Amino acid sequence: MTSRITAFFVTKNRGKFREAYRILSKYNINLKQLPEEKLEIQSDSLEDVVLYSIKELVKKHPKKILVVEDAGLFIEVLNGFPGPFSSYVYKTIGLKGILKLLEDKPTRRAYFKSVVAFHAPGMGPRIFTGLVYGYISYEIRGSGGFGYDPIFIPEGSDRTFAEMSTEEKNAFSHRGKAFKAFAEWFVQSFSSRA
Amino acid sequence: MTSRITAFFVTKNRGKFREAYRILSKYNINLKQLPEEKLEIQSDSLEDVVLYSIKELVKKHPKKILVVEDAGLFIEVLNGFPGPFSSYVYKTIGLKGILKLLEDKPTRRAYFKSVVAFHAPGMGPRIFTGLVYGYISYEIRGSGGFGYDPIFIPEGSDRTFAEMSTEEKNAFSHRGKAFKAFAEWFVQSFSSRA
Numbered sequence: 001m002t003s004r005i006t007a008f009f010v011t012k013n014r015g016k017f018r019e020a021y022r023i024l025s026k027y028n029i030n031l032k033q034l035p036e037e038k039l040e041i042q043s044d045s046l047e048d049v050v051l052y053s054i055k056e057l058v059k060k061h062p063k064k065i066l067v068v069e070d071a072g073l074f075i076e077v078l079n080g081f082p083g084p085f086s087s088y089v090y091k092t093i094g095l096k097g098i099l100k101l102l103e104d105k106p107t108r109r110a111y112f113k114s115v116v117a118f119h120a121p122g123m124g125p126r127i128f129t130g131l132v133y134g135y136i137s138y139e140i141r142g143s144g145g146f147g148y149d150p151i152f153i154p155e156g157s158d159r160t161f162a163e164m165s166t167e168e169k170n171a172f173s174h175r176g177k178a179f180k181a182f183a184e185w186f187v188q189s190f191s192s193r194a
Numbered sequence: 195m196t197s198r199i200t201a202f203f204v205t206k207n208r209g210k211f212r213e214a215y216r217i218l219s220k221y222n223i224n225l226k227q228l229p230e231e232k233l234e235i236q237s238d239s240l241e242d243v244v245l246y247s248i249k250e251l252v253k254k255h256p257k258k259i260l261v262v263e264d265a266g267l268f269i270e271v272l273n274g275f276p277g278p279f280s281s282y283v284y285k286t287i288g289l290k291g292i293l294k295l296l297e298d299k300p301t302r303r304a305y306f307k308s309v310v311a312f313h314a315p316g317m318g319p320r321i322f323t324g325l326v327y328g329y330i331s332y333e334i335r336g337s338g339g340f341g342y343d344p345i346f347i348p349e350g351s352d353r354t355f356a357e358m359s360t361e362e363k364n365a366f367s368h369r370g371k372a373f374k375a376f377a378e379w380f381v382q383s384f385s386s387r388a
Contacts, residue, residue, distance in 0.1 A: 041283070042234040042243075049236075081286035085279050088236070092275035093295060100292055 005190060007065040007118075008034040011056055015146040016069065019170060020179050027183040031067070038068060046070050046084050047127055050117035054125050061148060063121055067182070071114040071175060073148045075136060077105045087149065095140050095151050108136040114174040116182045128185065130177025145169060199384060201259040201312075202228040204251055209340040210263065213364060214373050221377040232262060234279050239323055240264050240278050244311035257315055261376070263368060265308040267342045269330060271299045280342065289334050289345050302330040306346060308368040310376045322373025322379065337364060369370070 007024075017033045024031045038053045057066055067098060072086040082089035086156045090098070100171055102108055114130045129134050133165050134154040142162030143148050151162035154172045171178035203217075205211055210357060211227045218225045232247045244264045253259055253325045266280040276283035281293070290351050294304055310322045328348040336344050336356030343355035355363050364370035 027204075040236040042236050042279070044282075069329055078291070079286040081283070082289075083282075083286070085236070088277075089275070092273040092277070095293055097272070097275075100297070101287060101294055103294070181287055 003148040004028060004030050005065065006030045006032055007186075008032050008061070008068050009067045009069070010036055010038050010053075011069065012037070013146065016175070019166060019173070019175050020067075020069070022166060022169060023176060023179045027187050029183060029186060034061075034064075035067075038083050040070070043084060044080070046072055046113060046115040047129075049084055050115050051125060051129060058119050065118075065120045065148075066153045067117045067118050069114060069175065069178065071112060071185040073110060073112055073152065075102070075108075075110040076129040077102070077107050077109070090147055091144060095148065095161055098136065098148070098151060099139070102136055110134060110136050111150065112148075114178040116178040116187070118182060126185070128178050128181040130174040130175070130179070130181065132172055197261065198222060198224050200224045200226055200335050201261050201380075202255070203246040203263070204228045204230055204247075205232070205243055205263065207340070210369070212366070213360060213369050214261075214263070216306050216360060217364060217370060217373045218232040219337070221381050223229065223377060223380060228255075228258075228260075234264070234266045237278060239272075239337070240266055240307060240309040241323075242319060242341045244309050245319060248313050252313050252319075257311075261310060261312050263308060263310045263369065263372065265306060267304060267306055267346065269296070269302075269304040271301050271303070286340055289342065292330065292342070292345060293333070296330055304328060304330050306342075306368040310372040312376060312380070320379070322372050322375040324368040324373070324375065326366055326368045379382055 007029060009017055009020055012035045021031050030146045039056045040049050041052045045047050050068050053068050054066060072083045074080045074083050111131055111133045117125050119125045125184050132154050134152055136158055137151050137153050140150045141160045145162045201254055203211055203214055208228045215225050233250045234243050237243050237248045246258060247262050260378050266276050267278045269275045305325055305327045310325045311319050313319045326348050331345050331347050331354055335342045335354045339356045346355050
């Protein structure tokens with residue numbers, strides 16, 4: 001077994017960090033929060049957004065093991081809106097705005113997508129994705145989580161993400177899946193090197 | 195008088211180019227369209243977006259005189275939404291989505307903002323802004339212009355931008371104002387050098 005490695009998760013969002021930390025600690029990966037701004041480009045593709053972000057961060061922190069993540073809520077009947085611009089939309093029209101836009105729509109299908117990008121000195125960036133399908137609820141429900149959690153019901157549940165504990169949400173969630181995919185690859189790659 | 199200078203407007207939007215061309219030709223500036231992709235960052239500030247775009251374009255075209263422009267519709271009661279993300283919002287929820295979001299709102303005040311960035315070899319970038327205040331209409335009206343023109347009524351008019359000719363719209367518009375500010379500065383700077 002390799003010695004414990006420290007990776008830096010660049011995010012200002014404490015909720016995101018907490019979710020990732022819970023998962024990675026099970027794989028014996030030591031995650032630290034680096035609460036810095038990261039540059040995000042405007043793109044329909046979350047993959048492009050995180051690849052650009054990490055490329056810029058590497059210039060600043062060339063010796064660190066870095067992790068960034070970006071996620072979005074994609075609503076089918078709104079052509080994927082708010083997608084990669086989920087944080088901006090959340091800050092402006094908010095959950096009520098989303099419910100309003102869906103008021104007279106025939107379907108409320110949506111998915112959350114998370115893309116994790118990883119970079120270590122001497123290794124090119126790698127990305128890992130996680131998806132969770134579900135529905136937008138008819139009203140705001142629950143107080144856990146953050147962002148769109150109070151209006152997203154994953155398939156196979158009747159509760160919103162905000163009505164679940166971090167552990168429960170991680171079992172379903174896009175971010176949980178992306179970080180698990182990352183952790184499994186990470187543990188395998190780094191232990192085979194030791 | 196200095197000889198006629200050619201500036202390249204980096205945009206894939208033919209409607210934007212046409213508006214800018216009409217204005218600049220009155221100042222004897224020869225504008226050409228360079229229909230390339232430009233990198234846009236996610237930011238609440240249009241100024242940051244265009245400054246970053248032009249910085250990246252200069253790396254690719256160091257010897258050209260370059261112009262870029264970005265614009266957004268800022269709706270007061272929606273906290274500035276869709277703002278710098280106006281094109282993405284237009285492609286996804288569209289004009290109908292905006293009207294839906296305003297259905298039960300007490301005010302429909304909004305403004306359009308345009309920011310023009312300019313760069314010439316040996317000169318740092320300069321920016322010029324233009325604003326037009328107005329209201330969001332209750333329905334989609336007119337077929338001219340592009341983007342949000344069919345739902346925006348400038349103060350002092352009872353018609354939407356899409357119900358006006360390019361000439362009429364330019365007299366009011368944010369883009370018209372920003373390009374006029376640019377043209378006046380440009381003509382003065384470059385003729386004093388000759």
